[in-house]
Amino acid sequence: MKRHRERGQEVLLTLPSFLWLALFFLVPTALVFVLALRPADPFGGIGRGWTLATIRALADPQYLAIAWRTLWVSFTATAICMLLAVPTGYAVARASARRRNLLLMLVIVPFWTSFLIRVFAWKSILHPEGIIKKALVFLGLVDANASLLYNLGAVILVTVYTFLPFAILPIFAAAEKFDYRLIEAARDLGARPFEAFRRVFLPGVRQGLVTAVLVVFIPALGSYVVPDIVGGTGSELLGNKIAQRVFVDRNLPLAGGLSIVLILAVLAPLLAVLALQRKAGKAVPGDGQGRP
Amino acid sequence: MRRSRFPFIMTGVVLVFFYLPILILVVDSFNSSRFGGAWRGFSLRWYARLFREPAIWESARNTLFIALLVTFASLVLGTTSALALHRFSRSRLQRFHYTLVYTPLVVPEILMGISLLMAFVACGIRLGMLTIILAHVTFCVSYVALTVLGRLQDFDFTIVEAARDLGASSWMAARRVLLPMLAPGLAAAGLIAFTLSVDDFVITFFVAGPGATTLPIRVYSMIKHGATPLINALSTLLLALTFTMVLISQRLSESGALKSRTAEQT
Numbered sequence: 001m002k003r004h005r006e007r008g009q010e011v012l013l014t015l016p017s018f019l020w021l022a023l024f025f026l027v028p029t030a031l032v033f034v035l036a037l038r039p040a041d042p043f044g045g046i047g048r049g050w051t052l053a054t055i056r057a058l059a060d061p062q063y064l065a066i067a068w069r070t071l072w073v074s075f076t077a078t079a080i081c082m083l084l085a086v087p088t089g090y091a092v093a094r095a096s097a098r099r100r101n102l103l104l105m106l107v108i109v110p111f112w113t114s115f116l117i118r119v120f121a122w123k124s125i126l127h128p129e130g131i132i133k134k135a136l137v138f139l140g141l142v143d144a145n146a147s148l149l150y151n152l153g154a155v156i157l158v159t160v161y162t163f164l165p166f167a168i169l170p171i172f173a174a175a176e177k178f179d180y181r182l183i184e185a186a187r188d189l190g191a192r193p194f195e196a197f198r199r200v201f202l203p204g205v206r207q208g209l210v211t212a213v214l215v216v217f218i219p220a221l222g223s224y225v226v227p228d229i230v231g232g233t234g235s236e237l238l239g240n241k242i243a244q245r246v247f248v249d250r251n252l253p254l255a256g257g258l259s260i261v262l263i264l265a266v267l268a269p270l271l272a273v274l275a276l277q278r279k280a281g282k283a284v285p286g287d288g289q290g291r292p
Numbered sequence: 293m294r295r296s297r298f299p300f301i302m303t304g305v306v307l308v309f310f311y312l313p314i315l316i317l318v319v320d321s322f323n324s325s326r327f328g329g330a331w332r333g334f335s336l337r338w339y340a341r342l343f344r345e346p347a348i349w350e351s352a353r354n355t356l357f358i359a360l361l362v363t364f365a366s367l368v369l370g371t372t373s374a375l376a377l378h379r380f381s382r383s384r385l386q387r388f389h390y391t392l393v394y395t396p397l398v399v400p401e402i403l404m405g406i407s408l409l410m411a412f413v414a415c416g417i418r419l420g421m422l423t424i425i426l427a428h429v430t431f432c433v434s435y436v437a438l439t440v441l442g443r444l445q446d447f448d449f450t451i452v453e454a455a456r457d458l459g460a461s462s463w464m465a466a467r468r469v470l471l472p473m474l475a476p477g478l479a480a481a482g483l484i485a486f487t488l489s490v491d492d493f494v495i496t497f498f499v500a501g502p503g504a505t506t507l508p509i510r511v512y513s514m515i516k517h518g519a520t521p522l523i524n525a526l527s528t529l530l531l532a533l534t535f536t537m538v539l540i541s542q543r544l545s546e547s548g549a550l551k552s553r554t555a556e557q558t
Contacts, residue, residue, distance in 0.1 A: 006380075009379075010376060010379070010380045010383065010385065010386075011385075013372045013373075013375050013376035013379070013380075014372075014373070014376040014380075014385060014386070014389055016368070016369050016372050016373070017369045017370065017372060017373030017376075017389070017393065017433055017437060018373075018389055018392065020369055020429070020430065020433060021392045021393065021396070021430065021433065021434075022392070024408065024411075024426060024427070024429075024430040025392070025395070025396050025404070025407075025430055026392065027411065028404075028407035028408050028410065028411035029399075029403070029407045031407065031410055031411050031414060032406065032407045032410055035410050035414060044413075045413055046410070046413055046414055084302065084305075084306055084309075087298060087299035087302035087303065088299070088302055088303045088306045090299045091299035091300045091302065091303040092303065094299075103303065103307075105538070105542065106307055106310070106311075107310075108538065109534070109535065109538055110310050110311075110314075112487060112534050112537065112538050113314070113531060113534050114491050114508070114511075114527070114530055114531075114534070115491060115493065116491075116493050116508055116511050116512060116515070117317070117511070117523075117527040117530060117531070118313070118314070120317075120511075120515050120523055120527065121313035121314055121316065121317040121527070122313055123515065124316075124317065124320065124520060124524070125313055125316055129330075131316060161309065161310075161313070164306065164309075164310070165310075168306075193296055214398065218398055218399075218400060219400050219401070221400060222399075222400020222401060222402040222403060223400075224401075224402050224494055225493060225494060225512075229515060239400075239402045242402060242406055243402070243497075246406065246409065246498065252409070252410055252413060255406055255410075256406065256410055259402070259403055259406045259407070262400065262402070262403060263403060266398075266399070266400060266403070270398065
């Protein structure tokens with residue numbers, strides 16, 4: 001009798017969010033795979049009947065080049081983010097309590113600041129009339145005619161800028177829990193500082209590192225605003241193509257087909273991490289964190 | 293043992309990197325010059341212009357209306373979800389439920405935008421305020437659910453049991469004991485939902501249709517059409533708002549921690 005009521009309560013509490021997410025997340029995502037096989041209708045809608053037009057259009061080599069570029073940009077931006085985020089996360093975790101709160105807040109504020117505004121801030125300082133361009137020309141580092149905007153470099157720079165706070169926070173969270181006596185022990189046993197960092201600290205915060213890589217790499221794959229605002233025609237990514245198919249060509253099925261490519265690109269690193277963690281989980285029984 | 297100074301220097305560099313562009317933008321909003329880069333004297337003319345742009349204020353009103361509705365709806369859906377996930381954590385239904393709540397967080401925004409757009413078009417739903425609200429609730433629910441779930445995991449449920457032992461009905465215990473103690477967590481989750489809704493551009497852009505304009509969509513078209521000094525002024529106002537909200541949320545989480553600590557002692 002009591003179990004029966006418990007079950008009823010569980011269903012009652014689960015149902016609202018479950019139904020909502022099934023209806024507005026699960027079903028639409030599945031629908032993309034189906035609707036990609038429909039013909040486009042000339043008014044920007046979805047026609048009747050079935051066609052392979054989308055799949056044929058996806059075979060166009062331009063899409064392969066763009067998919068490759070998207071992967072490359074995301075990978076580079078993630079690598080730079082990690083190089084900056086690991087020392088920062090470490091430093092914030094090791095600061096005194098009062099300074100740590102201040103530093104943490106300084107990292108969190110950009111996190112809450114409007115994404116568009118942060119991208120726009122870079123557009124205006126990289127602008128030909130902007131402060132960085134003028135400074136670089138003044139120092140003779142850049143030709144007066146060179147453009148700092150509308151290229152892949154600008155896209156990577158601004159992607160790093162917008163995603164860096166997301167990378168710092170999980171590394172900080174892991175570094176805060178790390179037992180720093182382990183580093184002292186390694187040093188006492190003769191490890192040089194960098195060696196102790198690499199062989200003791202990094203494996204100790206592995207969970208934070210994995211999270212940081214995922215929270216930068218996956219959104220970067222779907223990046224649309226950054227290449228749209230600071231990139232040029234030579235730095236378009238998958239996200240730009242999806243938006244163009246929706247807003248310019250009004251070909252929804254093809255936009256859907258391109259999103260399937262993106263979904264596959266997103267799933268690959270996620271599944272890789274899951275598989276690796278399962279393997280690691282078997283090696284170290286009982287401790288999901290992989291801490292020694 | 294001497295610690296390496298390198299991480300601390302790097303942190304300084306990162307913070308300069310974070311704040312320099314924002315600082316330049318704020319300073320430029322008071323620059324009388326049409327282009328940044330050259331200082332032509334202090335002026336509030338861009339702010340004055342901003343207040344004469346009815347389109348901006350209309351989109352701000354839309355944004356606020358959407359965000360308030362979305363915050364309320366996602367708080368209700370997210371809190372029930374978190375309660376279910378916490379109380380019945382061992383059931384198989386909840387494992388699936390958790391995956392369903394968690395996945396939207398790792399999906400790039402553009403995918404959620406395009407899939408919702410295709411679903412709305414396929415079902416013949418007219419794009420506008422309604423579709424924006426439906427889309428926003430969908431991505432806010434997950435954030436609310438996981439934030440509240442985090443609070444529930446630190447929560448001492450023996451207090452609720454004590455209330456039940458003293459004769460409170462389960463509804464009474466939820467309303468008089470659980471909710472008040474959970475209030476700071478709910479406020480933090482609500483603030484996250486509100487900010488996400490106000491700030492969202494990509495998903496909104498996909499499902500908005502021609503009729504409904506929110507503030508980020510307005511800002512985007514201003515960026516695209518080069519109304520630079522106006523965006524500087526608008527951004528500065530939004531930044532001031534953000535800083536205030538972060539301060540408030542910091543206070544809330546501090547007082548929340550304080551409350552649960554005093555609750556433990558009594």
